[in-house]
Amino acid sequence: MTTTLVLGHSSDGYLESSSTTYATALAGANLIAPGSTLPLMFVGQSLGSGVRYVWQSFVRVDWVGSTTATPVAAYVRLTNNAAAGTNVTRDLELREYNWGTSLTTGNWRTPAQLAALTLRGRVAGAQQAGSLVVRAGLDLDQVESTATRRYVVCSSRNRNQQAPSGTEWNNLRQSITGNTAAQRVALLVTATTRHVMDLTLAAQVQLSDGTHVYLEQLNPGPEMGQYRVWHADSAGNATMVAAINAAADRRGAQSHTLTRDADDNLYVINQATGNHRINARALIKGAGYTWSLGTQRTGVLPVYDAPVNNVSAAWHPQGGAAGTLVVVAAHRPGPNTGTQMPYALLSCDHLLTGAGTLLRGSGDAEGRLIAGSAPDGFNNYANETGSLLEVVAAGPGSARGWVMSTAQHQVLGTAARQSLARYVLNAAGDGFSSMARTTDSVSGFSVKDADAKSRVLPISESQFVTVNASSTSSAGLTVKHRQNTGTSSEFVVLADVRLAAEGIASMPAAGTLATSPAWDAVYDPAGHRVWVYYTDASAPLRIMRTHVNLATGQAGRDEVEVTDLSGMWAGYTLRSIRVHRGSMVGQQVRLGIGLQTGASHTLIHADDWLNLPPEQPLLSPVANFDATGAVTLRWQFRDPNPGDAQSAYRIEIWDDESDTLALDTGKVASGAEEHVVAGGTLPNDAAYRWRARTWDALDVEGPWSEHGFFATSASGNTTIVFPAADNPAGLATGDVVVQWTVSGATQDHYRVRAVRTADEVVHSDTGWVPGTATTYLVTGLASEVEYRLEVTARASGVPSSTGTRLVTPDYTSPMEPVVTAVAVPGEAHIRIEVANPTPGEIVSGPDGTFEDGTTTGWQVVPGGAGTFVADDGTAWVGDYSGLLTPVGSPATVGVRPEEGVRAQVTGNHRYTLSSRLWRSASGSVRLAVDWYDDDGVLISSSHADVTADTEWELHEATFSAPPGAVRAGYGPTLLTPGTATLNLDALVLRTATDVPQPGEVAILRTTIDRADEEVPLDRYEQIAVIGPDSSHRDYLAASGRTYRYIARALATGATADSAPAQARVDYLGVWIHDPRNPEGTIRHYLHGRAQRSDTQQIAQEQRHYAGRHLPVTHFGEHAEEEWQITIDVPEGPTREETTRSLRAWHRLRLPVVVRDNRSRVWISTLSGFGVSDEVWGDQVSMTATRVDADTPGGEG
Structure with missing residues (x-):
């Protein structure tokens, strides 16, 4: 039901009493009834020329009640034409009085008679009303049923017998045709169409596992009788958790709300009996899907002379041990005093355990969480609808939240700017550390009506979406993507999509949706989309959905059928749709659907799944094997939807030489991420490639994976396990360690070959080497040339299959740059900053200059067969060097960092050991690096022998760290030292110094739809070339699109790409x-x-x-x-x-x-x-x- 406006009756008018004595005037003297045809009627008192005047006005409205709607708010609108005596404080009072079909002098009311009449409405401070509209809220029993309502409008000073000392009157516009409809007396009533969610339209949440909890009211309002709490699992099976009796006279589509905390404790907040009160109750989570009822607590809000009819709440972890509920409430229309829209900060500790008090804080939401906009007329109500109020947390664990509501500038039954706000709850949960508010500056506004709906959908700490139903034919359901960052007071509109303008044939007209609860919306983080649910305009029992892509800010214009109820539920009317409030978990959307036929109301549910297809499975490497035995192929199921699972798979195996299909499993219903190929399925002595595809939990098919490779052999199988994949990235060395395993045979010989793939020229070949070793160092590989490493094992003269791996060393390319991308929305660009690391940077280790006069962090190896001290007798620079002196006659003696201060390194990267050396007698010195794994276990050592002389000379050697190396010990070793000593200075380990420096850096760019999207390099576009260690401003970045950038260092004959960085900029206009x-x-x-x-x-x-x-x-x-x-x-x-x-x-x-x-x-x-x-x-x-x-x- 839309808002109803009933104009006053043509018999309205006023009476005037006058006398030289005030008491006589109050009693009614010299009474005149100026008539109902005058444009103005008077209320108040006056003293002039010794005569006291008193005026009373009389109004009538004829209300026709409804059996299909529940009134939520009502008030009488009067237009004040002028006010005299603005310094005399007084109220206008509407008191119920049946003055008959026409006004006569017999209707004059004395002060005692006025006091005996029931006060139905009041406008405080009416002396300041000027020429503005005034509104007096009514008790809803005045509009519960069809009735003629008559009121006497008097001044509070008249009733209180406070004598005038001058003029103190208000004159009001009468209900005559000479006054415009907007000026006449009017009764405005907004009511909810009766349906089975007309009190609980916002009472549904998702639990942390993606299942749903919701309230079911036993009857439509206002006498709901009881509400029940239900849990529905992912299969749609619903179990009643609790049944709670409800008090009478509950009104407002959002008079009851439901929220949860991180532990899935539930909180029901609702209208309480009496004025300015709310009830709050916890349902305490138990084992499985069980909850125990907590004690109902009542919170007393800031004073207002009317009951609450609207509640919205969000949970935050701040405050106490259990967190805080931020609650915003609104009341039915009352007088223009007190707090019509309060906020309350409720202690979850108190609701769960009774500890402390319920209220951590409370206050007036207007001017804080609701825009304190100037009222329409003299007074108005911020939100009297019982709807159009949303409070949501920005995300799980966040102290930040968003609020949307109507405000005082909007008149009942009309569309106007909504209020938007952001708050940050303080750590104690008893106040706000930051707030900002505004009114929407972009069109597509909700109609202020009890059947209207609006939604706020949280996206992140800085972004959210609002969905409003505008009655404007070019707007309709309007989805706005908004941003508010930090403590800024600016709310930026990133996208504004008006679905009525998108040509969606099945969508109802804008005017229909504007005052209908039969739509709803969710935000799907997996697809970065907003999905809007609605009923088909031509088949109203058919529920549809369409999406808005927030990455592009465009409507998808799709029309997806969710469910068609026209069979089983033919003859019913679909009145309302409800989905969960707050952030979305998983893929399931559970729709509550309110159906009605005659006096029968039914709540049913339909489950929808917002699903994206699986991504390519990630194959695990398969070792070569003997095909007479079984082998297990494994993969990793990947899906953009959090929590999605594999329901089926399919495997294909192809003979790689003949390109024929050797095995096709077809679609196998299984959640296992592996498949066993039975022995004998494949022949031996062949090379194969294989791939997999998967289906998700909703049986949606994903793409094929990349290919994996393996070979079969009956005489044993050799598989290269390091490098683990072909052409691994970051192979910055010409010396490559190859490791392998042998199955099906016992190795007694091995052979390792390195073949240049471009022309099949053999780089190296060990021939058959006796032994059981499974590791070999291939040396001298050229940079940026691809090689095929081949390993074959032999057992008793029978060779195994050959394991292969492709490698492309790259040690002449520049070092990888580091790129960052920063959005600059105020200047509509993305700034790309590039840093180019310098080759030869020192790797952290102990001080190798010894300038503090100590050798702290260094030790003698092996076994302490020597001493190492700081020597001030000679130094290459400064005052000290390190002096290594052998003790006894060791074969070797050297120096290395202690275990705790070894240098941090990366496997397959190259490092240069550098030191100044001075030997007491010319001879050999070994420059050595010992490579250790993450557990401190020695992997291998690298060394180069040099000749040190009896004067200071620089000696350097460059080595490749083996795979798995994370720490390095480094230093010189004296070979056959005899009595010779060694002085060393400036001992450091650096990143390799023979790496070229880039002359320029190219900036490459591509667009992405998801943060985890994998984009091949050929999709990148070069947008700029800049100098090293500089920046570029991308002024071609589109608003709302996410870009990924790569910095490519350009050196002579070689390049190196950075890891990608991504950014998105949003701007207006x-x-x-x-x-x-x-x-x-x-x-x-x-x-x-x-x-x-x-x-x-x-x-x-x-x-x-x-x-x-x-x-x-x-x-x-x-x-x-x-x-x-x-x-x-x-x-x-x-x-x-x-x-x-x-x-x-x-x-x-x-x-x-x-x-x-x-x-x-x-x-x-x-x-x-x-x-x-x-x-x-x-x-x-x-x-x-x-x-x-x-x-x-x-x-x-």
């Missing part, structure tokens, strides 16, 4: 710049019209041919794309300059880059410039024609 100088020319035009549109024409020609009835179309390669742009330039000090700058773009006669908040990026020429003078400023229009350009980007 239209931005224009000259691509020749983006930074110096970019301009922002904030008030670009959201109704911008573009068109595309593809070159084509139609020809008629003999024998063909219809023409044939031939398409050409040419296309024409135009974009109609309108920009509003508000009046102000910058208007003239802004319009002039827009004209200058047109006169530039060169291509410019034009971007907007709808993700358009066009390289265009501008034409058709026009300026229209408006009362609010200039309206500038132009046409952008897209042109070919070499500038990268501009994908549109």
Whole structure:
């Protein structure tokens, strides 16, 4: 039911009493009834020329009650024409009095008679009403049934017998046709259409495992009788958790709400009996899906003279041990005093255990969590609808939350800007550390009505989505993606999608949805989409959904059937749809559906799944094997939907030489991420490739995996286990350790070959080497050349299968740069910063200069057959060097860092050991590096022997760290030292010094839809070339799109790519710049019209041919794309300059880059410039024609 307005009756009027004595005037003297045809009627008192005047007005409204709707809010609207005596404080009082069918002097009421009449409405401080509308809230029993309601309107000073000392009256517009309908007395009532969720429309949540809990009311309001708490598992099986008796007179579609904490304790908050009170009750989580009822607690809110009819709440972990509920409530219309919209901070500790008190804090939400906008008229109500209020946490564990509501500037039954707010709860949970609020500046607003609905969908700490149902035919359901960062007071609209303008045939008309609870919305984080549920306009028992892609800010325009109830539920009317509040967990959406036929009301449920297909499975390497035995193929199921699971798989095995299919399992229903190939399935002595695909829990098929490879042999199988995959990244060495395993035979010989794949030239071949070793170091591989490593084992003269692995060393490329991407929304670009590491950077270790006069961190090896001290007798630089002196006659003696200070290294990377050496007698010194794994176990040692002389000389050697190396001990070793000593200085381990420095860095860019999306390099586009250690500003970034950047270091004959970095920038309005100088020319035009549109024409020609009835179309390669742009330039000090700058773009006669908040990026020429003078400023229009350009980007 929409809001109803009933105008006052033509018999309305007022009475005047006058006398020289006040008591006589109060009693009724010289009474006159000026008549009901006058435009004004008076209320109040006056003293003039010794005569006391008293006026009383009388109004009538004829209300027709409804058996299909429950009133939620009602008030009488009066239009104050003028007020005299503005310094005399007084109230206007509406007291119920049956003054009959026409007003006579016999209807005068004395003060005693007035006091005896029931007070039905009051406007406090009416002396300040001026010429504004005033509103007096009514008790809802006044509109519960059909009745003629008559009231006497009097001044509180008249009833209290407070004598006037001058004029103190208000004159009101009467209900005559000479006054406009907007000026006449009126009764406004908003009511919910009776349905089985007309009190619990916001009472559904998802648990942490994605299952659902919801409230079911036994009857429609206001006498719900009982509400029940149900849990539904992922299969849709529902179990009643609790049944709780409810008090009478419950009103408002959101008078009961449900939320949960991180432990899945549930909290029911609802309207309580009496004024300014709410009830709160915890349902305490037990084992499985069981809950025990906590004690119902009542919270007393800031004073207001009416019951609560609207509650919304969000849980936050801040405060106490169990967290805090942030609750915002609203009351039915009452007087214009007190707190109509309060907030309360409820202690979950108290609700769960009784500890402490219920209220941690409370106050007036208006001006804090609700925009304190100026009221329409003298007084109004922020939210009296019982709906259109949402409080949500920004995410699990967050102290941050979002609030949306109507506010005092919006009149019942009309559409206007919604209030938006952000809060940050403090650590104690007893107040807010930060708040910001605003009113929506973008159209597509909800109608203020008890049957209307709005939604807030949290996305992140800084972003959320609002969904409103506008009655405007070009808007309808309106999805707005919004951003508010940090403590900013700015709420930025990232996308504004109005579904009524998207041509969705099944969607009901905007006017229907605006006052209907039969729609709802959820945010799906896996797809970064908002899904809107609604009923089919042509088949109202058919529930549909359509999506808005937040990555692009565009409507999907799809029409997906969720369920069709027209069979089983034919003859019923679908009244309401409910889904969970708060963040989404998993993929399941459970829809509560309210059905009605006659006096029968039914709540049913339908389950929907928001599902994306599985991704490519990740195959595990398969060792070569003897095919006469079984082998297990394994993979990893991957899916973008959190918590999704595999339901089936399919395996294909192909003979790699003949390219024939050797095995196809078909679709196998199984959640196992492995498949056993039985012995004898495949022949031996063959090479194979295999792949897998999977189906998810909803039986949606995913793509095939990449191929894996293996070989079979009956005489044993050799498998290379390191490197673990072909062409591993980061192989910055020409010395590669190869490791292998042998199955099906006992190795007694092995052979390792390295073959250059480009021309099959053998780089090295060990021949048959006796032994059981399974590790070999292949040396001297050229950089940036691909090799095939081949390992074959032999047992008793019988060779095994040959294991192979491809490697491409890269040790002449520059070091990988480091790239970061930072969004700069205020300047509409993404800043890409590149850092280029310098080769030869020192790896941390103990001090090798010994300048503190100690050798702290160093030790003698092996076994302490020598001493190592700081020597001030000689040094290469400074005062000290390290002196190594052998003791006895050791074969060798050296020095290394102690275990706790060994250098941190990376396997397969190259390092240079550098030291200044001075030997007391010329001889051999071994420069050595010992490589250790993460457990401190020695993997191997690398060394190079040099000749040290009797003077200081620099000696260096470069080595490759073996796979698995994470720490290194390094230093010199004296060989056959005899009595010779060794001084050393400037002893360091560096990253390899023979790495070229890049001369330039290329910036590569691609777009992505998901953060975990894998993008091949060929999809990247080079957008800039910059110098090392510098930055680039991407002024071609589209609003709302996520970009991934790679920095490619460019050296002579070699390159190196950084790890990717990604960023997304969101901005408003239209931005224009000259691509020749983006930074110096970019301009922002904030008030670009959201109704911008573009068109595309593809070159084509139609020809008629003999024998063909219809023409044939031939398409050409040419296309024409135009974009109609309108920009509003508000009046102000910058208007003239802004319009002039827009004209200058047109006169530039060169291509410019034009971007907007709808993700358009066009390289265009501008034409058709026009300026229209408006009362609010200039309206500038132009046409952008897209042109070919070499500038990268501009994908549109």
